[in-house]
Amino acid sequence: MKMKLAIAGTGYVGLVTGVCLAEVGHTVICYDIQEEKISLLSEGKSPIYEPGVEDIIKKNMEESRLFFTTDPGEAYKEADCIFIAVGTPESEDGSANMQFVEEAAMTIASHIKPDSTVVIKSTVPVGVNERIEDLIFEHSGHRISVVSNPEFLREGSAIHDSFNGDRIVIGANDQLAGDLVEKIYQPFNIPVVRTDVRSAEMIKYASNAFLATKISFINEVANLCEATGANVADVAKGMGMDKRIGEQFLRAGIGFGGSCFPKDTKALQKLAGDYHYDFKILSAVIDVNSRQKLKLFEKAREFYPEMTGKKAAILGLSFKPNTDDIREAPSIELLNELLLAGAEVEVYDPIAMKNVETIYGNKINYASSAEACLQDKDVAFIVTEWEEIKSIPLESYRTKMTVPNIVDGRNCYSLEEAAASGINYLSIGRQMIKSSQHC
Ligand SMILES: NC(=O)c1ccc[n+]([C@@H]2O[C@H](COP(=O)([O-])OP(=O)(O)OC[C@H]3O[C@@H](n4cnc5c(N)ncnc54)[C@H](O)[C@@H]3O)[C@@H](O)[C@H]2O)c1
Structure with a gap:
């Protein structure tokens, strides 16, 4: 059964959900409050780096199943089902911040048709789906069922995960609303777990x-x-x-x-x-x-008790390979520690560099390639195991760096090859390799 669906929020989850639901035949309209995102998307371009997403966006736009808008009325007024996929960032006290979910719900309440259903894909604490159901009732006068449908995709393989998930969790207190969501996902042919709303949230x-x-x-x-x-x-x-x-x-x-x-x-x-x-x-x-x-920074002290004036390379900035996402990335903590200690830092990442540049500007240097980043450095940190970074020959560390001191946070090399290559090598949970040439 093909349906008219709307998505609130076109971030990593909302965009991928929207394009995948369009790909299986539903008509999907994605709404976001950020004009820049929607104008990029309307040209078939993805505002986030996610392998394969742009091809599916273009295909479904051409086949008139996928639309983007900043007009909530256009997005919500005819939708049979509206998915909320806005952010739920950390509040100061550690709790999940519900501001964006609540704002999205209030906007939905102003435009939703009485027989529609709302689905919350955002990660929200136990009890929030029920609270949002009440909020929509207060602001629309319609008792709309809210179904919990948490998301399990992984950035970097999000499209693959959406079509090959281990399970789809549907938490509904209203049986019919749960059935509707199950029908929407039927074409994915993924095992469904049906629960009450609170269990799905948990x-x-x-x-x-x-x-x-x-x-x-x-x-x-x-x-x-x-x-x-x-x-x-x-x-x-x-x-x-x-x-x-x-x-x-x-x-x-x-x-x-x-x-x-x-x-x-x-x-x-x-x-x-x-x-x-x-x-x-x-x-x-x-x-x-x-x-x-803090492990990498502490390990580097085995090479230099004082980091002031030392030239450091950071290889990899995103929190994992194949994404441009740097939220809570270990690279950021390391970068801050190094700057605080007075080190001179140059960074490289195949995709995430521009996100880091918006935060650090000219406080650090940006290399044009992984190998260029090693040039004349006193220490190199391997932080994200991008294929390009994992495949740097150990020879390059030895020939390009002033001293080939490597702190590998991802255990990219075997201890045997590190020992054979004449570098000083510290990794995680393994013994240190010291080259007699340099130490
Ligand atoms: N990123 C992941 O890998 C992942 C995986 C599983 C679950 N989740 C959960 O999914 C949710 C979304 O995460 P994300 O990483 O996609 O977030 P994101 O920050 O990438 O995207 C959120 C989007 O929502 C938009 N937005 C904010 N308020 C809005 C509103 N009122 N109406 C419409 N759009 C609005 C923002 O402009 C932004 O584009 C979070 O709860 C997260 O915990 C994320």
């Missing part, structure tokens, strides 16, 4: 908190490996082959970042506190992550 937070726990757990193991002489890569491999554990999210590194895990773990901790529940594991996960994010 599934999203619990899932992210669990994945974050795996990351903090392996980072703790990595720190212990460094102390004891074990190799965390081998340890993780040996653990991950146990199907009860699984190999994913067991890569030791510099802590989780991005637009979801940091804020969602804190929001769940705040939610637990609001219900007077001390979620002990979650608090430890958050603490371990804060400590891990």
Whole structure:
């Protein structure tokens, strides 16, 4: 059954959801309050970097199934179902900020038709869907059902994930509204989990908190490996082959970042506190992550106790490869520490450099390539494992840098190749390699 759908918010989630729903045959109109985003999108250009998204935008626009507007009336008045996919950033007290969801809901209330349904894809704390249902009733006079449909896509593979998700969660207190949302997703042929609204809201937070726990757990193991002489890569491999554990999210590194895990773990901790529940594991996960994010800077002190005047290269800025998203990226924390310590910093990222430039301007230098970034540096930090960065030959570090001191936060090289290449190499959860030439 093809339907008329509207999407509120054309960020990573809203845009990808909109284009994928159009791709399976629905007519989709995407609304955003940002004029620049909508004018770019109306020309078939994506305001975010997400592999494959532009091709699907253009195709569905040409086939007259995908539209963009800044006019809420045009977006909402005929929609059978309206998806809210606006941001829910972290508030100062750690809770999820509901300002954008509430504003979106009030605008929807002014234009929605009485037999429409609202779906919240944004990650919102338990109880918010019900509150938004009341808000829309107060402002529209219509009792519109609000269905929780949390999103699990990953930036960098968002289109693939939308068509190949492990499950679609639909939380509805109104059976018919839940059925409608299930029909919308039928063409995706992905297993559906039907729950009440509150359980669906909790599934999203619990899932992210669990994945974050795996990351903090392996980072703790990595720190212990460094102390004891074990190799965390081998340890993780040996653990991950146990199907009860699984190999994913067991890569030791510099802590989780991005637009979801940091804020969602804190929001769940705040939610637990609001219900007077001390979620002990979650608090430890958050603490371990804060400590891990400083790891690279601390490691560099093994090369230079004082960083003042040292020339540092940062390779990779986005919080993970294949995205331009730098929200809560470990690179930003490292950058701040280095600047505070008086280091001279040059950065490189294949895609995210312009986002960093809008924050740091001329306080740092921007290299034209990964290898150019190494030129005449005292220390290089590998922060994001883009393919281009992972494939830099170790020879380049040795020949281009003043001293080939490398701090690898992503364990991109084996200890054997590092040892053979004449560099000084510090990585995560593994032993240090010191070149006799330089130390
Ligand atoms: N980014 C991810 O990987 C991801 C994955 C799963 C879930 N989520 C969740 O999805 C939600 C959206 O995340 P995102 O990363 O896409 O956010 P984003 O910041 O990229 O996009 C949000 C968009 O909403 C627009 N907006 C704000 N107020 C609006 C309004 N009143 N009406 C219409 N548009 C409005 C903004 O202009 C922006 O374009 C968040 O709750 C997030 O936690 C994100």
